[in-house]
Amino acid sequence: MKVLSFIGMMALLGFSVELQAYQPVMYAQAKANHNQLKVTSASQAAHLVKSRFGGKVLKVSKSKGNTGYRVKLVKKNGHVVSVFVDAKTGKIKG
CATH class of the missing domain: 1.20.5 (Single alpha-helices involved in coiled-coils or other helix-helix interfaces)
Structure with missing residues (x-):
């Protein structure tokens, strides 16, 4: 024991x-x-937004402060949407 x-x-x-x-x-x-960073490239940001909203990505641009990406897309119903993808968190805003 x-x-x-x-x-x-x-x-x-x-x-x-x-x-x-x-x-x-x-x-x-x-x-x-x-x-x-959760999102390290413009193509990642585009894929993330497209998977959430569908449609076609028109333009992706890096933000001025390198904090994320601005993604512009046209949805299937014809509405144009512009959103911000936070590079650090991967969250979509807007």
């Missing part, structure tokens, strides 16, 4: 030390992933 308790304690301590060793690595990876 004492041997099992000792092994359990060692495993617990070993696991705790292992978690502490990986914690800075996990934090660095999370921080790097947080700074990555």
Whole structure:
């Protein structure tokens, strides 16, 4: 019984030390992933908008502050839609 308790304690301590060793690595990876862009190209922005609204993409332009893309498309019913795709989040606004 004492041997099992000792092994359990060692495993617990070993696991705790292992978690502490990986914690800075996990934090660095999370921080790097947080700074990555969801939409990295005009074609990605166009595909995202087309999949949501359908129709035909007329024009894609990068915003002035490099924060996203302005996508202009004509829907199947003939309505022209202009939306903004946030490069960081991938959300469509407008």
